[in-house]
Amino acid sequence: MRIDTAVANMNELFNALLDISKLDAGALHATISDFPVNGILKRIEATFATAAREKGLRLRMVSSGAWVRSDAILLERILLNLVSNAVRYTSVGGVVLGCRRAGDRLRIEVCDSGIGIPEDQQRNVFGEFYQVATTGRDRGDGLGLGLAIVERLCALLEHLIGLNSTHGKGSRFYVSVPVVSTRVSSVEPSASVAAALDPLRDKLIVVIDDDALVLEGTGGLLENWGCRVITAGSDREALASLGRDTPDLIISDFRLKDGQTGIEAVTQLRKAFHAPIPAFLISGDISPERLREAQASGHHMLHKPVGPMTLRTMMSRLLKDGARAGGILQPGAPEDSAIN
Numbered sequence: 001m002r003i004d005t006a007v008a009n010m011n012e013l014f015n016a017l018l019d020i021s022k023l024d025a026g027a028l029h030a031t032i033s034d035f036p037v038n039g040i041l042k043r044i045e046a047t048f049a050t051a052a053r054e055k056g057l058r059l060r061m062v063s064s065g066a067w068v069r070s071d072a073i074l075l076e077r078i079l080l081n082l083v084s085n086a087v088r089y090t091s092v093g094g095v096v097l098g099c100r101r102a103g104d105r106l107r108i109e110v111c112d113s114g115i116g117i118p119e120d121q122q123r124n125v126f127g128e129f130y131q132v133a134t135t136g137r138d139r140g141d142g143l144g145l146g147l148a149i150v151e152r153l154c155a156l157l158e159h160l161i162g163l164n165s166t167h168g169k170g171s172r173f174y175v176s177v178p179v180v181s182t183r184v185s186s187v188e189p190s191a192s193v194a195a196a197l198d199p200l201r202d203k204l205i206v207v208i209d210d211d212a213l214v215l216e217g218t219g220g221l222l223e224n225w226g227c228r229v230i231t232a233g234s235d236r237e238a239l240a241s242l243g244r245d246t247p248d249l250i251i252s253d254f255r256l257k258d259g260q261t262g263i264e265a266v267t268q269l270r271k272a273f274h275a276p277i278p279a280f281l282i283s284g285d286i287s288p289e290r291l292r293e294a295q296a297s298g299h300h301m302l303h304k305p306v307g308p309m310t311l312r313t314m315m316s317r318l319l320k321d322g323a324r325a326g327g328i329l330q331p332g333a334p335e336d337s338a339i340n
Contacts, residue, residue: 030071030157034180037068037106039198040076041097044083046224047308048095050217052087058094059087066099066106069178072198073316074153078161080309081150082110082173091112093170101179107162117165125163199319201226204245206238208252208265209338210284218251221308233257235265239272244324246273249319254283254290254301263297279320282306 045061052059068075078096086095091328093113097135099109117125125147154161154175165171205227207218215231224227230247233240234256238247252262266279280300283290300318302310 003337024214028075030156032071032340034067034069035072037099037108037177038064040072040079041099043076043198043225044079044097046221047080047312048083048087048225050221051308052095055085056091057092060094060096060098062098062280063149063155064106065178066101067182068106070157070159072103074157075159075175075177078150078153078175079108079110080097080158082175084309084323085147086110086112086114086173087199090170104179106179107174109172111135111172113170116167116169116171117163118167119165136191159168160238168253174238175219189324198226199316200243203248204228204230204254205249205315206230206232206242206247206259207236208238208250208256208262208268210255210257212235213261214253218311221311234260235268238265246275247277247322248316250277250279251315252279252281254281256295263294263299266299280314280318 011275041064045059048059077169083095083097088110091114095113096109096111098109098111100109149312151161160176162174162176163171164174200222205222207215208217209231210214210233212233215233217230219231230238230241234239244264247269251267252265254262256262258267262281262283266277270277270279279303281294282302282304284296284304286303291301300314302314
């Protein structure tokens with residue numbers, strides 16, 4: 001268990017450092033558009049509902065009919081980090097995600113009843129590796145990079161980030177985003193706009209794992225994200241459920257029943273549909289041999305436990321690039337990054 005935790009922390013650190021490097025190098029560019037903010041709020045609520053419930057917290061999202069001007073993917077990443085921190089550092093009470101109008105801007109707020117931040121530490125929380133001093137600190141309390149990434153993303157988007165907090169009584173983080181004219185409420189964004197804002201929406205995802213609990217949990221999460229989901233214990237079960245419907249993405253555990261590997265399962269599905277279906281592997285095996293085997297086959301591999309943000313980022317990345325690269329990790333390609 002200690003080794004698993006160490007590996008998970010190292011992966012989290014590696015991805016976070018890559019994020020910061022991209023931002024500092026100016027390698028990330030925003031794609032600005034007008035969109036309804038409520039879709040992002042709903043997806044964040046679905047992402048953290050289980051984690052909050054398991055901690056005995058109330059997670060409440062207040063709907064908003066506002067339209068904003070921003071980069072939908074990067075704004076969602078900002079709010080994902082803020083809500084993740086709120087859930088992580090709150091033990092009693094809950095977290096509220098909502099919006100309030102302030103002139104020609106919308107303040108998207110994340111409020112919690114957590115430990116709060118002392119006034120003399122508030123100016124430092126956006127620094128790299130900074131963590132609020134607490135007693136009884138848990139190793140799962142993060143790496144102190146989430147808010148550093150938030151600050152850089154807000155600077156890129158020219159969105160104001162703010163904080164109000166009282167030590168021992170909770171915190172309120174907010175992001176100020178330009179508001180645009182609200183569209184007619186009965187008119188939904190076009191299919192092309194909706195797909196651009198949420199690349200997971202209506203995608204057919206196959207999840208292969210020989211653990212029924214994993215299938216139930218992962219399938220439920222993906223359905224909350226608006227995906228169509230097929231869960232199966234093997235490639236044969238998946239093919240039987242799919243019929244003639246070609247999946248948009250395959251997620252497979254590395255080790256399956258009867259000695260089959262996820263690599264073999266993905267290969268069989270691709271052969272059956274004569275298509276380079278994007279795919280990646282998930283494994284609890286941290287041995288160098290497994291990693292080399294996955295890389296040699298051209299597959300990305302995430303190590304368990306996989307957090308919702310990491311899972312969603314990988315799915316979005318492969319769905320975005322799948323038509324061009326077929327979800328294949330080319331030899332010599334850089335390791336995965338959480339921002340694309």
